[in-house]
Amino acid sequence: MAEIHRRLKALKSESNPLKSVAAEITKETRVLCFDEFHVSDIADAMILGRLLENLLNEGVVLVATSNYAPSELYPQGQNRSGFLPTIALIESSLTVLNVDGGEDYRLRTLRPAEIFFTPANEENEAKLAKLFKEMTGITDLNPGISTIHGREIPHKAESGRTIWFDFRALCFSPRSQSDYLYLAEHYEMVLFQVWNNSHRKKRRRRDG
Structure with a gap:
């Protein structure tokens, strides 16, 4: 539109x-x-x-x-x-046809896998990486940059119609509705990694 x-x-x-x-x-x-x-x-x-x-x-x-x-x-x-x-x-x-078979086949790969991993720590980040590899069939995660409507968004991994973002990169920077519609149209699966405040502070102290 x-x-x-x-x-x-x-x-x-x-x-x-x-x-x-x-x-x-x-x-x-x-x-x-x-x-x-x-x-x-x-x-x-x-x-x-x-x-x-x-x-x-x-x-x-x-x-x-x-x-x-x-x-x-x-x-x-x-x-x-x-x-x-x-x-x-x-x-x-138009002729309207109901083709609902009662099952979302996109979720088959996730069963019986976990969908949410908590708390936000390195152990669960590794689980999220493992899930991404299982869904996509890739062996290496290569961070990169997605360009959407001229705006750059860093991603942690991408393969085919599956992409993995740090929540802050996607939601803590200026975005428009069209950016999120683009993601919905071009990807079947979007993974988010959300760090809580206390964990970010611990990482800053350790890395500093």
């Missing part, structure tokens, strides 16, 4: 910029797929219905996966009543 907003801004002088954006998309693609389709931002919610309507009118085929049934989209969102016509459009124009 960030790309849609960018295009709308570029076409703001037109009488119906959303229709023009839909026409542009139609020239580029005939089948548009959304993975993990969800709505959480009011700006997106208020234009999504008209965008989908224009795309459908242009003959674009829409395919989407989602953890939400159409009626559950944008739950408790601001001005949700204004989003209800979009839900009605989705339900009337």
Whole structure:
């Protein structure tokens, strides 16, 4: 949706910029797929219905996966009543299939593994590293830098669609909603390492 907003801004002088954006998309693609389709931002919610309507009118085929049934989209969102016509459009124009098999296969690797390790110490950091290796099949952890929307975020390890962050690097520095949406879209598993204050003080005294 960030790309849609960018295009709308570029076409703001037109009488119906959303229709023009839909026409542009139609020239580029005939089948548009959304993975993990969800709505959480009011700006997106208020234009999504008209965008989908224009795309459908242009003959674009829409395919989407989602953890939400159409009626559950944008739950408790601001001005949700204004989003209800979009839900009605989705339900009337698209075929909705429930493919919930009752099991999240992404969690199979974690069973019967622990998911939380406490307290925050070197022993449990080693357990977290072992879990990361088991999930990814790699043998060496190589710290690096992830660049998201031009902003650098150091990570402790990355392999495929699994990444490991120090909580402070990801959450104690200036970030935007789009950064976290990027992570959700590009990674299936995100590991966090959270140090408590007392442990950080002990490490500083020992390292100093």
